[in-house]
Amino acid sequence: MAIPFFKEMRIGGYLLKQKLLGRKRYPLVLMLEPLFRCNLACAGCGKIDYPDAILNRRMTAQECWDAADECGAPMVAIPGGEPLIHKEIGEIVRGLVARKKFVSLCTNALLLEKKLDLFEPSPYLFFSVHLDGLRDHHDKAVSQKGVFDRAVSAIKAAKARGFTVNVNATIFDGHPAEEIAKYLDFCAELGVGVSMSPGYAYERAPDQEHFLNRTKTKKLFRDVFALGKGKKWNFMHSGLFLDFLAGNQEYECTPWGMPARNIFGWQKPCYLLGEGYAKTFKELMETTDWDSYGTGRYEKCADCMAHCGYEPTAATAALNNPLKAMWVSLRGIKTSGPMAPEIDMSKQRPAQYIFSEQVQKKLSEIRRDEALAAQQKAAQKASTAA
Numbered sequence: 001m002a003i004p005f006f007k008e009m010r011i012g013g014y015l016l017k018q019k020l021l022g023r024k025r026y027p028l029v030l031m032l033e034p035l036f037r038c039n040l041a042c043a044g045c046g047k048i049d050y051p052d053a054i055l056n057r058r059m060t061a062q063e064c065w066d067a068a069d070e071c072g073a074p075m076v077a078i079p080g081g082e083p084l085i086h087k088e089i090g091e092i093v094r095g096l097v098a099r100k101k102f103v104s105l106c107t108n109a110l111l112l113e114k115k116l117d118l119f120e121p122s123p124y125l126f127f128s129v130h131l132d133g134l135r136d137h138h139d140k141a142v143s144q145k146g147v148f149d150r151a152v153s154a155i156k157a158a159k160a161r162g163f164t165v166n167v168n169a170t171i172f173d174g175h176p177a178e179e180i181a182k183y184l185d186f187c188a189e190l191g192v193g194v195s196m197s198p199g200y201a202y203e204r205a206p207d208q209e210h211f212l213n214r215t216k217t218k219k220l221f222r223d224v225f226a227l228g229k230g231k232k233w234n235f236m237h238s239g240l241f242l243d244f245l246a247g248n249q250e251y252e253c254t255p256w257g258m259p260a261r262n263i264f265g266w267q268k269p270c271y272l273l274g275e276g277y278a279k280t281f282k283e284l285m286e287t288t289d290w291d292s293y294g295t296g297r298y299e300k301c302a303d304c305m306a307h308c309g310y311e312p313t314a315a316t317a318a319l320n321n322p323l324k325a326m327w328v329s330l331r332g333i334k335t336s337g338p339m340a341p342e343i344d345m346s347k348q349r350p351a352q353y354i355f356s357e358q359v360q361k362k363l364s365e366i367r368r369d370e371a372l373a374a375q376q377k378a379a380q381k382a383s384t385a386a
């Protein structure tokens, strides 16, 4: 997901308003997942490992708009699954744009060229195309040949039609800094902005061996940024988040900054980690034990440096300390010298595993709803016949 933090006055104004209102926790971006079904099965994906009954579920357009209204964040990112599989995706996006939400539609682009007619170019809409690297790397990451070429063709087609397009890359261990730098050169030539995030170590992802730990992440990003000195790479991140990735900032995550809503409800505590669900956004904010999550507090958060946890932290840090933010943007990212101290991990609570329990609960709900719908249909048929 690509988010031009602070590039839009409205986001800056929104942040300032929250500060003036003295709010401690507030959402910046709603992560809206209207479905989990995808037309790819990437090795590092932690989103699609569900039984068919769950993969076949969709949030309705109305549920999507209600979530945006309820949460009130100025931006809505629509990841998935693959949102372009959703039959009402055009309508969903139209409704969000009509609400003046900045919408980032995250797609693997396999269906993008075919579905461009569903959308209209707007300063509120941008496509965020999943592109993990250059051709061989990306096709390997998504476990299918030819996807890179189709994605690039779709990016060009969308740009030619007047849409704003960015790309988002998830970075895994074993991706050499030199290759990432070449990929960033390629994106600059293509004329797209880039968001990059180290892959979160999803417990359900098929490939468990290539998730980066925090030390490796910082070292890798330092190497990449060192190769980028003097180049015009267009990152869709705040300077302080990039500085954090390079190990120069000590941040704690702010998971409420990017709350996630999907077919299960409002996910606790964040887009990456499903540790329970709330029925409403208010319930999510009020009943989540926020202090029990984050690096140094919970084992499953140990290696997380993902944008959805730390970009809101960096945004708040920039608001609280604009001179520091300006200094980083003028000086560029520091790529040598000592790093900021790492968070103490000695007191983190052990991981809890509740995935299967949640899936079973959802499956029972689905069976109950289906039985109810069948009963209603039969009763209707009987009354028509009588």
Ligand code: SF4
Pocket (backbone or CB within 6 Å): 038, 039, 040, 041, 042, 044, 045, 046, 047, 048, 080, 081, 082, 108, 130, 142
């Ligand atoms: S395209 Fe995205 S949602 Fe689909 S399998 Fe890959 S990472 Fe998962």
Ligand code: SF4
Pocket (backbone or CB within 6 Å): 253, 254, 255, 269, 270, 271, 272, 273, 293, 294, 295, 300, 301, 304, 305, 306, 308, 309, 310
């Ligand atoms: S560190 Fe924060 S953003 Fe990352 S998984 Fe934990 S709660 Fe979520």
